Amino acid sequence: KNQVEQSPQSLIILEGKNCTLQCNYTVSPFSNLRWYKQDTGRGPVSLTIMTFSENTKSNGRYTATLDADTKQSSLHITASQLSDSASYICVVSGDSGAGSYQLTFGKGTKLSVIP
Amino acid sequence: DTEVTQTPKHLVMGMTNKKSLKCEQHMGHRAMYWYKQKAKKPPELMFVYSYEKLSINESVPSRFSPECPNSSLLNLHLHALQPEDSALYLCASSRTPPRGGGASEQFFGPGTRLTVL
Numbered sequence: 001k002n003q004v005e006q007s008p009q010s011l012i013i014l015e016g017k018n019c020t021l022q023c024n025y026t027v028s029p030f031s032n033l034r035w036y037k038q039d040t041g042r043g044p045v046s047l048t049i050m051t052f053s054e055n056t057k058s059n060g061r062y063t064a065t066l067d068a069d070t071k072q073s074s075l076h077i078t079a080s081q082l083s084d085s086a087s088y089i090c091v092v093s094g095d096s097g098a099g100s101y102q103l104t105f106g107k108g109t110k111l112s113v114i115p
Numbered sequence: 116d117t118e119v120t121q122t123p124k125h126l127v128m129g130m131t132n133k134k135s136l137k138c139e140q141h142m143g144h145r146a147m148y149w150y151k152q153k154a155k156k157p158p159e160l161m162f163v164y165s166y167e168k169l170s171i172n173e174s175v176p177s178r179f180s181p182e183c184p185n186s187s188l189l190n191l192h193l194h195a196l197q198p199e200d201s202a203l204y205l206c207a208s209s210r211t212p213p214r215g216g217g218a219s220e221q222f223f224g225p226g227t228r229l230t231v232l
Contacts, residue, residue: 034221042225043119044205
């Protein structure tokens with residue numbers, strides 16, 4: 001069964017500190033992995049999307065890594081800001097062939113940045 | 116225009132009402148999606164439209180009826196809903212339909228917060 005596990009479930013950090021969120025998946029065959037940021041009551045906003053051949057991708061203070069061998073990804077946030085408080089969702093897309101849809105969502109990590 | 120818009124932002128309806136949610140994108144995307152998201156849960160896929168045709172229905176009850184009038188618009192018609200249908204309803208679009216490989220990123224709208232009384 002395809003699964004995406006995220007850790008920790010929730011995290012509280014001080015403003016200005018760095019943090020790393022983890023995502024482990026068992027989706028196979030793998031197509032791509034995405035990280036989304038979702039503010040409470042709003043739609044998810046894409047941060048990064050990585051395919052099999054990509055190990056690292058950055059978007060401002062966000063850096064995502066992917067290890068396709070161990071099926072692990074991380075999202076590193078540098079110099080956190082209060083506006084980074086949100087849920088971060090890892091989503092893995094499977095290459096299941098023409099006409100099939102396979103997108104597995106993690107349950108997200110709720111990040112709280114405090115002054 | 117690089118965004119997905121949804122209206123209304125909030126909707127309160129009774130169980131006997133008929134209402135519609137609307138979604139619009141002008142990015143030329145050929146796939147559009149409806150998701151349902153309960154509090155503290157990840158989004159759950161409901162429907163996928165590819166080239167204006169319904170390609171996936173994730174066993175959604177018939178009280179939810181999707182409609183894709185053209186490549187830019189996606190509606191979700193609601194009738195005889197139950198209180199447990201209260202949730203955030205998200206629309207998304209992607210450049211290409213979700214088939215095979217490839218990184219066809221999905222862009223989400225801000226959602227409609229639905230409350231069924």
